[in-house]
Amino acid sequence: MTRIAVLADIHANADALEAVLHHADAEGASELVVLGDVIGYYYQPLRVLELLDPWEKRVIRGNHEDLLGKWLEGDADVRESLRKRYGRGFALCEETLPSAATAWLMRLPHPEFSVMADRRVGFCHGHPNDIDAYVYPNLVDRLIRDEETTRADVLWLGHTHYPMLERVASTRVWNPGSVGQPRDRDPRAAYAMLNLDTGSLTAHRVEYNIVTTQRQMATANLPDVLIGRLAHGV
Numbered sequence: 001m002t003r004i005a006v007l008a009d010i011h012a013n014a015d016a017l018e019a020v021l022h023h024a025d026a027e028g029a030s031e032l033v034v035l036g037d038v039i040g041y042y043y044q045p046l047r048v049l050e051l052l053d054p055w056e057k058r059v060i061r062g063n064h065e066d067l068l069g070k071w072l073e074g075d076a077d078v079r080e081s082l083r084k085r086y087g088r089g090f091a092l093c094e095e096t097l098p099s100a101a102t103a104w105l106m107r108l109p110h111p112e113f114s115v116m117a118d119r120r121v122g123f124c125h126g127h128p129n130d131i132d133a134y135v136y137p138n139l140v141d142r143l144i145r146d147e148e149t150t151r152a153d154v155l156w157l158g159h160t161h162y163p164m165l166e167r168v169a170s171t172r173v174w175n176p177g178s179v180g181q182p183r184d185r186d187p188r189a190a191y192a193m194l195n196l197d198t199g200s201l202t203a204h205r206v207e208y209n210i211v212t213t214q215r216q217m218a219t220a221n222l223p224d225v226l227i228g229r230l231a232h233g234v
Helices: 014-026 045-052 063-073 076-086 089-096 099-107 137-143 210-219 224-229
Strands: 003-007 031-034 057-059 112-116 119-123 154-156 164-168 171-175 189-195 201-206
Touching: 003 014, 014 045, 014 189, 014 201, 014 210, 045 089, 063 076, 063 089, 063 099, 076 089, 137 164, 210 224
Parallel strands: 003 031, 031 057, 119 154, 154 171
Antiparallel strands: 003 189, 112 119, 164 171, 189 201
């Protein structure tokens, strides 16, 4: 039985990722799909990459990987603008990640289409045609049009940090929610398990020690707003 754990929006929250990977391993996952935003916001980008490293995986580029490129290439004004909006996450990437790791993150594909178990599957971060477009359940019919959905029987999206199971025409549109920063008012880390043999999907929520994570974030001088939202899932 082939089971794939589908993750999105880790955002350098290694504590949440470690709990999810432990759960996925116990559930029999043999590989991962990561739908972008591996880094950004939080404080352990290197640890996140170390946790992902042993797994067989497919990783898609997110908007925060693109923003990391802007940070690395930007002048002082660009960096200050990014810091005000997103905190120290990109600076921590620059300080802690080897250059090969940052180059890998910025070269990740988006979107990517392939065939899995005789199904056409699309992997994206935001919209297939726009990495930074948010596709919420109430907008899925307007944002996902036939020219995108006809390429896939299943279209996987991240970016919203909000789990979603929808259908547009004959295409199933799935979002596993966020590992590192849920925004659906459930602070537990979210991911999904796909059974390739049956085509079934199971959504999972995984608890981790948010209070300890918040204390470590405060020590790393992350913004209070990023620290506080973890406890509320917003």
